[in-house]
Amino acid sequence: MPTIRPSRDDDIDAITRIYAHHVLHGTGTFEVDPPSVQDMRARRAEVLARGLPWLVAESDNQVSGFAYCNWFKPRPAYRFSAEDSIYLAPHANGQGLGRALLAELTTQAERAGVRKLIAVIGDSGNTGSIGVHRALGFQHVGVLASCGWKFDRWLDVVLMERSLGLGDTTSPQ
Numbered sequence: 001m002p003t004i005r006p007s008r009d010d011d012i013d014a015i016t017r018i019y020a021h022h023v024l025h026g027t028g029t030f031e032v033d034p035p036s037v038q039d040m041r042a043r044r045a046e047v048l049a050r051g052l053p054w055l056v057a058e059s060d061n062q063v064s065g066f067a068y069c070n071w072f073k074p075r076p077a078y079r080f081s082a083e084d085s086i087y088l089a090p091h092a093n094g095q096g097l098g099r100a101l102l103a104e105l106t107t108q109a110e111r112a113g114v115r116k117l118i119a120v121i122g123d124s125g126n127t128g129s130i131g132v133h134r135a136l137g138f139q140h141v142g143v144l145a146s147c148g149w150k151f152d153r154w155l156d157v158v159l160m161e162r163s164l165g166l167g168d169t170t171s172p173q
Contacts, residue, residue: 002059002097004104007044007066011056014063016040018089027123027155028087030148046070052082053108057097064092067101069109072118080172081116082109086129098132106136110164115172117162122148124156138162 020034047054054068069082119133138160146154
């Protein structure tokens with residue numbers, strides 16, 4: 001069984017390769033140009049500086065997936081809501097890694113003070129991501145129809161959410 005652990009600096013090359021595959025071949029992200037290693041290093045540093053988790057799944061000393069969350073929007077009122085991201089290496093699909101990563105990410109996000117975790121899923125045909133989120137208690141809240149253009153076609157965005165901890169039943173202060 002793979003290990004889910006906090007990411008390390010030396011994971012960045014593998015993280016960058018995994019994400020580049022999704023940028024070039026997938027519709028889960030609407031980026032069209034793969035970010036550089038330096039870009040991914042900066043993104044990870046930003047997430048960690050905010051006290052939010054960035055995790056990897058490791059099997060046989062190889063990173064086979066990663067997950068993190070970052071503030072949903074930059075304005076202060078959103079500081080208790082985070083958007084999750086999960087990406088797996090192509091060989092790791094269908095092994096339960098996405099579910100394991102999201103489960104641990106949810107736990108760590110709650111520890112970090114997140115009250116609402118939001119999935120902004122590229123492509124309404126992305127049944128794997130939609131299914132993993134549903135299995136872990138996320139509720140469907142909407143679809144932004146045809147709001148992305150990639151691979152010469154219009155793509156939807158599926159919105160799902162899950163309250164963490166006390167959710168909106170108490171003040172987060």
